[in-house]
Amino acid sequence: MPELPEVERVRRSLEPHLVGSFIEGVWVFRQDIIEPGPGGARTAYDLLNGSRVAEIRRHGKQLAIVAEDRRAVCVHLGMTGQLFVQPGRSAINGQEHRHAAWGLEPAGARLIFRDPRRFGGLWTFRNVRALEERWQALGPDALAITGVQLHQGLHSAARPSRRTIKAALLDQGLLAGVGNIYADEALFAAHIHPRRPAGKLTAAECERLADELRAVFARALQAGGSTLRDFVDGDGQPGRYGLQHAVYGRGGELCPNCRATLKSITLAQRTTVFCVTCQPLNKRRNRP
């Protein structure tokens, strides 16, 4: 399930294939995966046909292919989305949940968007400024989040936020890029109980949490991201970080720190795994 490190991995692996390439030919096998931005439509033109790719951007979990003439397509991988390059000018069909494809020239290759569960999709923008406005609704990108930014985000409301820190971390409007896997991993590494009220985290705790978010993202990127089932990068390669998860998916197993049994609960409609000993609800006890 692509979160920030996986999406960044896709961005980096696609860059050499896409930047400078011309898009000649667009295939769409499911119209309903495309959502037109303001003034846009679902045409091949909106999907960058006839343009030259200038850059691939990312904010949080969202990718965008930006053309030299400022047209842009935002790609959302959702849960099971894949965006990858298939070499050769092969025939394209909509089998195996391949919903859209682009022809890349002069290399002669196909960029393919595949998404079995269709939680993902494509957003088209005739001017990249409309995309930037959309991205302004998201919080700061989590890859470079600072403790001060995190503290400000959690305390920006008039009253201190009562929701849990786990729910807050998953809120893309507050912080862009964190999903269920890395929320649990960072909270564990920062020794913060997932049920702590977000508005009551101290500046020092926010600093620690921001440090661990950046650290866990850096380690995941190094390993090529987490692949649980579907994730592949732009070259079709899976990631290896899943093997290093300390708590995610390990409910009932032993805590790698203290050997206590990891607890699995449901929080903000998400399975949440943590260590009751290393992540005390009362922050004054058992501080590392």
Place this chain on the structure above:
DNA sequence: AGGATAGCCTGCGGGC
């Protein structure tokens, strides 16, 4: 209005 909840969608694995 902030926060919780339902629904979208497919594949897979456990249980019988």
Place this chain on the structure above:
DNA sequence: TGCCCGCAGGCTATCC
């Protein structure tokens, strides 16, 4: 062996 059910979760819409 095969079927059914539960579960995985990013995001939007809707409700309270």
